[in-house]
Amino acid sequence: xxxxxxxxxxxxxxxxxxxxxxxxxxxxxxxxxxxxxxxxxxxxxxxxxxxxxxxxxxxxxxxxxxxxxxxxxxxxxxxxxxxxxxxxxxxxxxxxxxxxxxxxxxxxxxxxxxxxx
Amino acid sequence: xxxxxxxxxxxxxxxxxxxxxxxxxxxxxxxxxxxxxxxxxxxxxxxxxxxxxxxxxxxxxxxxxxxxxxxxxxxxxxxxxxxxxxxxxxxxxxxxxxxxxxxxxxxxxxxxx
Numbered sequence: 001x002x003x004x005x006x007x008x009x010x011x012x013x014x015x016x017x018x019x020x021x022x023x024x025x026x027x028x029x030x031x032x033x034x035x036x037x038x039x040x041x042x043x044x045x046x047x048x049x050x051x052x053x054x055x056x057x058x059x060x061x062x063x064x065x066x067x068x069x070x071x072x073x074x075x076x077x078x079x080x081x082x083x084x085x086x087x088x089x090x091x092x093x094x095x096x097x098x099x100x101x102x103x104x105x106x107x108x109x110x111x112x113x114x115x116x117x
Numbered sequence: 118x119x120x121x122x123x124x125x126x127x128x129x130x131x132x133x134x135x136x137x138x139x140x141x142x143x144x145x146x147x148x149x150x151x152x153x154x155x156x157x158x159x160x161x162x163x164x165x166x167x168x169x170x171x172x173x174x175x176x177x178x179x180x181x182x183x184x185x186x187x188x189x190x191x192x193x194x195x196x197x198x199x200x201x202x203x204x205x206x207x208x209x210x211x212x213x214x215x216x217x218x219x220x221x222x223x224x225x226x227x228x229x230x
Contacts, residue, residue: 004160042121042206042220043161058217090160105151106218108160 002026004109006091012115013081021076021112023091030096032074033058033106034066036087043090049074050096081116088113119144121221123207129227134197138224140190140207148212152181152192155204155223164192164205197228 004025013019023032030051035043045058049068063085065077074093078085092106121142130136142150149168153161165174165181167190174181178195194201204223211219 040222042222043218044220045217048217092160105163105166108162110160111158 004091004093004107006089006109006112008112009110010113012117013078014117015082017081018077018079019081019114020078021089021091021114023074023076023093023109024072025074025091025093025107026072027093027095027107028071029093029107030071031094031106032068033092033094034064034074034076035090035092036060036085037090037111038087046076046089081114083116086114086116119209119211119219121207121209121219123205123221123224125224126222127225127227129229130197132197132199132228132230135193135195136197136226138192138194138205138207138226140192140221142188142190142207142209142219142221144188144209144211144219146212147185147188148210150181150183150190151208151210151218152179152190153206153208155206157203161206194226199228199230202226202228 007022033048034046037043044060047066049055052071055066067075089112091109094106124139151166152164155161165176167174167183180193183190204225206223207221209219
C-alpha cells in the first residue's frame with residue numbers, strides 16, 4: 001500500500017487565491033492530521049480529525065478549513081491565501097488502537113511545499 | 118506550557134563516529150516519547166517510542182534513552198553513516214490528548230565522509 005500521499009507536491013499562489021490540499025491514506029486509519037513546518041520551528045498542528053465527518057482545531061487553525069467526508073481523505077483548504085501561509089504542509093494519519101504502545105504513532109506524507117506571493 | 122526542547126540545533130560529525138542528541142520536555146501528564154527522523158524534503162518517520170516505564174529502546178544503530186524523573190531523553194547514533202544525515206525530532210505525547218503530539222524543533226545532523 002502507498003501509505004499517506006499528498007497532492008500537489010508544490011504550489012505557488014498569489015495573495016488572495018484559494019486552493020485545496022489533498023491527503024489520502026490507504027491504511028484504514030481513523031485519525032488524520034494537518035501540520036505546517038516552518039524554518040526554525042517544530043511541526044505545528046493546524047486541524048485534525050478523529051473520524052469520518054469530524055474535525056477539530058489544532059494549534060494554528062486560523063486561515064484554514066478542513067473536511068473529512070471520506071475516511072481515507074482529509075482536505076485542507078486555504079480560502080484566501082496570505083504570504084504568512086508560505087510553508088511546508090504535512091499530513092499524517094494514525095490508527096486508533098488503545099492500550100498499545102504504537103497507538104500514537106503517526107505516519108506522515110511526503111509534504112506539500114506552498115509559496116504565497 | 119507543554120514544551121519540547123532539543124540540543125544541539127545542528128551537528129556535524131565524520132562518518133563512522135558516534136553522536137548523542139538531547140531532548141528535554143515539560144509535557145504533563147506524560148504518555149510517551151518518540152524520536153522521528155526527517156530526511157530533507159520528506160516527511161518524518163518514527164524511529165523509537167518509549168513509555169513512562171521504559172528507559173532505553175534500540176533500533177539498529179539508534180539507541181534512545183528516557184529519564185522520566187528528570188524529563189530528559191537522548192538519541193545515540195553509533196558508527197554513523199552518510200545516510201544518517203537528517204533532522205532528528207523529539208516528539209512527546211500527553212495522556213488524554215487524543216494522541217496529539219508536541220514536537221521539538223529538531224537537531225540537524227550532517228555526516229561528512
